[in-house]
Amino acid sequence: MCSMLISGYCYYQLFLSEEAQVRKARIAQIEINELVKDIEFWKTQHGNYPDSLKQVLSIDRLAPLVDPLSSSWRGRTELFRYENLGNRYRIFSVGIDKTAGTDDDIFPDFNNPGNNKFGFSNR
Numbered sequence: 001m002c003s004m005l006i007s008g009y010c011y012y013q014l015f016l017s018e019e020a021q022v023r024k025a026r027i028a029q030i031e032i033n034e035l036v037k038d039i040e041f042w043k044t045q046h047g048n049y050p051d052s053l054k055q056v057l058s059i060d061r062l063a064p065l066v067d068p069l070s071s072s073w074r075g076r077t078e079l080f081r082y083e084n085l086g087n088r089y090r091i092f093s094v095g096i097d098k099t100a101g102t103d104d105d106i107f108p109d110f111n112n113p114g115n116n117k118f119g120f121s122n123r
């Protein structure tokens with residue numbers, strides 16, 4: 001009985017607590033920035049942006065497509081949100097509240113987003 005309580009507490013602290021969600025948000029930021037590089041490389045190879053994130057796997061089998069903040073205790077996960085806008089694209093994480101279109105959504109973050117040569121759109 002005691003080991004079940006300890007296991008439950010550890011699981012909560014590692015995966016469900018507020019601190020765990022903040023850690024997942026940091027990971028999501030790193031992974032989405034890496035994913036932008038894969039998407040841009042896809043464009044150099046194919047002349048346009050991929051229609052779906054899964055296409056990126058053909059050039060990088062380890063591309064981080066799964067949004068770390070989408071995982072639930074039931075094991076369900078979702079990909080980062082992605083939309084091909086023609087000559088631009090939109091990609092983001094749903095953030096800690098797991099709801100798209102809120103202030104905690106996570107977008108690619110580069111030092112000078114207004115002057116970048118990437119095709120992503122922040123909003």
